[in-house]
Amino acid sequence: MKREKLLVQRHLLTERPSTFIAQRATHESFALDAKTIQREEERTGTKLFDSKPAEDLIENGFVQKDGNGELYFAPDADVLLSDPFLDSHCFRFSVGRGEAEGLIGLGFEPASGRNRTVDISGTLWLDGQTFELRWLQYNYENLDPDINSSEVGGRVDFQRLPNGTWIVPEWWIQMPRIGVSYDLPVERECVSCLQAHRRSRNAGA
Template sequence: MARCRCLGGCHAQYGDRPARRIHDPLCRPRCAVDDRGIARRFARRTVSRGTDFRWRTRRRHPAWTGASALTMTWSTMVNRYQRVLPCVLFLLFVGAASAADAQRFFGTVVHADNTTPASGAIVSATDSAGVSAGRELTSARGDFVLPVSHPGRYTVTVLRIGNLPVVVRDVVVEPGRDHRIRIVITRDAPRPPAVQIRSGEQCNIRVDSSRVAHAWEQILVALTTAEMAAESKAFAATWLRSERLLGKNLKDTVRRSDKIETLDLASPVMTALSPERIRLAGFVIETEAGVQYHMPDVATLLSRNFSNGRCFSFDPAPPGQPGWIGLHFRSPDFRLGVSDVEGTIWMDRATMEPRGLGYRYTNLPLAFHAAEAGGTLRFSQLPTGHWIVEEWTVRVPSGAFRRIFSYDVRGTPNGFATKLTLDGALLVAVRLMELDLNGSPMFRRQ
């Protein structure tokens, strides 16, 4: 066998020939040099310069034959490795960060028989500091996947219409690992009683465990799924907006218009104020441009300001719907110049699923009482389990707002009075016609 001389690193020179890669057992090089001479890894063990060793017969690569063969010294290899090192460290860092963000909850929610899937349930997680880590809705098979931003100890809560909440505490999620969990819903929520007249009012249901409080909690679960659908930005809705303007006799149609609007569920289709603004100013705002009427939307009904400032009671079923029960609400406080809403949320008494809402505006000027100002909302459940408002209607007075000033002897205004005149009524109806989920049809009105 021919003998050659080690030049250090992964190269050796055989006689007067150009340097080549070596694969001697004594050297055990682990650096693979490609055709361009870039070192990928260093040898685990090298032979000192000047040491002889036997050359193992190996098939030559065409790039290492002839006078054009590349010669790489130890310093060249180190310099190239230093250029590659930052890229390698960056990739390792990105990989570690991705692994750290990979932890998540996933599992199934089932009913008390431990077999039937609980679809349409809200699964939420809260970390040890009380910060919400996210929420998801279970599928038709009861499955859910809930990513969490960091490992640690979590509390998992399950909310579903018709059932009492389920709380699973001290669920530990390890870094970069999934945590599988199976949750069983064992208790049903108390059903509302069948009433023939409006039941006694309860005005502090947040700290109450009565049937009225349980009924309101079921409404909040449905409204929360509507909020989740809007936050997802995945639904695109096509609405038909119809407007009718009635004359002074409140019967004849003076003007009518219809138009199609395409919006996502997060975009308001009817005018509404923030819950904080409603708490301060009410649902009807008088301005120099006219009177603005605002509806109780999903965000308003979900707010603590709404439930804390209302008294609730049960209403008997409406005509033609013997299986329904009403949850009546009203504001117990009268504030001069502030208009509120009073109404009833209708729900199925057996399943406790919402059906609709009817309301009227209170404390309006006397000139507007004849218009019977108010509105309705109709709820519908999507195949995904989300609940949405599929139809809105509102009837508001149409009148003139005039401010009459009084003047002193010098002609300077020293006061004013407000005068409202009823000119008719405006009827607005917004109905959902089509709904797409990420571009796929989900709902079409016939």
């Protein structure tokens, strides 16, 4: 896709009237025994899904330290269509199949040499006729080998309301849950490893 088309898409996403909407966030924790723990909260506003600025994510990564833990960030439309993101990622076309039948896929991955921070790769799916955003599916890159998994990633859905306002009706991030494994053939060794995944999910109320 030409850069000009992406810039037009960014204009369409940002120059529309605001709408007051409500969303329900469900935070789910999946344990190894398949038990699911949920915590829900409701929020209202005109923009309920708002990522960090693109410059911050490109410079400091899509996973950042927060006290004793880490925060996993998903990109919003402004990040995906920003100059810092476009300049730091390589893009390719793909044809949609299955759920993405009839859509055009704009695959992306970090440019060569971008391995200093955690980045993302994935596919941005667009309508085959209008080039309007439909959804983004992505995975985190450059994670620690102990927690690197194809299941660590997320999805962001986009929807255009009748008045032209763009919203994110649903999104989720699946993050690793770190555990401790003991290898006991000779010596007791403590190793961090991927024990389960934790999913944070938002859906329109």
